Amino acid sequence: MDKNHKAGFVSIVGKPNVGKSTLLNKLLGEKISIISPKPQTTRQQVKGILNSENRQIVFLDTPGFLEARYELHNKMLSYLTNALKDSDLIIFITDAHKYPTDYDLKICRMLKKFSVPKIAVLNKIDLVDAKIEAEKVVNLEKLDFEKVISFSALNKVNFDDFLDTLTNYLPLSPPFYNPDEISDLPxxxxxxxxxxxxxxxxxxxxxxxxxxxxxxxxxxxxxxxxxxxxxxxxxxxxxxxxxxxxxxxxxxxxxxxxxxxxxxxxxxxxxxxxxxxxxxxxxxxxxxxxxxx
Ligand SMILES: Nc1nc2c(ncn2[C@@H]2O[C@H](COP(=O)(O)OP(=O)(O)OP(=O)(O)O)[C@@H](O)[C@H]2O)c(=O)[nH]1
Ligand SMILES: [Mg+2]
Known part of the structure; x- marks a missing residue:
């Protein structure tokens, strides 16, 4: 194995409906996680594995953070916190059209407990004009993120640079999963x-x-x-x-x-x-x- 090989876990977190699962699927180029226009679509931790010669990024899509009303919600939140515990890097994703909501800020406060690096993604910028996008990026830059990136996961984005940025934060390590696999779920x-x-x-x-x-x-x-x-x-x-x-x-x-x-x-x-x-x-x-x- 190449001694420069990097591997690690990257969790994708944010409030419901901001585009977490859309981002996972776009990054992998495959449909791994289900998507709908309704909040609370994802209920479990969904793992998607991106393999290339020098790196293995294990993405963890998570249920949107919410106020628990049912035991099911408690379970959904536990999938989210378990993903965070395992992460080498956290992607906090938010909706440019709506940010900052109370939930966004609550999640940002919650993320402070996790000492790993965090990157913020302002998603859905197709729904706002450039001035609003710039304002919201500045707002996110004031928070505890290593980097703030904006795009629209629905549109064609060149994710190569984004993936390189993520890789910078991952440790040198052999792969955790068989490099032929895109997920470990049955x-x-x-x-x-x-x-x-x-x-x-x-x-x-x-x-x-x-x-x-x-x-x-x-x-x-x-x-x-x-x-x-x-x-x-x-x-x-x-x-x-x-x-x-x-x-x-x-x-x-x-x-x-x-x-x-x-x-x-x-x-x-x-x-x-x-x-x-x-x-x-x-x-x-x-x-x-x-x-x-
Ligand atoms: N306009 C626009 N819509 C987007 C973008 N990214 C995702 N969406 C839409 O937002 C909705 C929610 O996307 P999901 O990927 O299911 O969101 P999620 O964060 O995984 O939601 P939960 O699983 O419910 O927490 C879907 O209708 C997506 O098509 C974007 O960049 N622009
Ligand atoms: Mg989802």
Whole structure:
């Protein structure tokens, strides 16, 4: 192994909906983490590994920082703090259109506990004019960051310089993971996330937040994959909404999720979905454990 090889953990933190998962996917050039226009899309720590000859950057996408209202939120916050504990570098990301909110400032205060270097990213600059962008950059520069960088993760950004900047802060180390891997999470996890993403994209109000998906059976053959999954909801009244008229909504979730899974596996995908009810699962420790949170 090259003695100049660098490797380390970089966590991406910020309030919900600022573009953490979008940034992770753009940096990796692959869709690892699900994205939706709604806050609280990411619920767990999602690892994405960027490999090149001289470096391995292990990115940790985290759930957006929030005030815990349910046991599920406590779990989400624990994924966030665990990621921070493991980090060699922290990327704090914020929305140029909204910064500074109370939550942004709360996170910045919380980050002070972690003595590793921190970089601030002002994201979504496509939504503000240059003057506002400059003002907000100056504001962030007054805080405890080694560097402040602004861009729009949605647009074409040349991330090479950004990655070099991150690498500067990483220790000399051999890789932690097999350099052929982009994540250490199993395909079942990605399938569950893809189903959840479809629920976030296609339903409003409480439905996305009351839902989770669990793969019950996963059979991968040479050219095809057969998956059985349950969508868990909290109330009986939510079932007809997810089903839709003549099953139109659940068929849409199935069709879109199959397409997304196909993109990853390049195999024929058959996904069977069932709806199940567990009242108030977000508040119950046992249910959360059963659902992998
Ligand atoms: N206009 C604009 N939208 C963006 C940009 N980056 C991300 N978004 C959008 O912001 C929304 C939230 O993006 P996510 O990546 O899911 O945000 P997140 O921070 O991971 O959100 P949580 O997982 O809920 O904490 C999505 O609709 C993205 O398409 C950007 O640079 N400009
Ligand atoms: Mg996210």
């Amino acid at each position: 395909m079942r996890f990605f399938v569950q996330e893809i189903i959840r993403e479809q629920i976030f994209l296609n339903f409003r109000d409480e439905i996305p937040y009351s839902s989770t998906a669990i793969v019950e059976e996963y059979h991968e053959l040479e050219n095809s994959v057969k998956i059985y999954a349950n969508i868990w909801i909290e109330r009986k009244s939510q079932k007809p909404i997810i089903l839709g008229k003549n099953g139109s909504q659940i068929k849409l979730i199935k069709k879109n999720a199959e397409k997304e899974i196909h993109k990853i596996l390049k195999k024929r995908v058959s996904l069977q979905l069932w709806i199940k009810i567990k009242p108030e699962w977000r508040k119950k420790k046992n249910a959360l454990k059963e659902f992998g949170y």
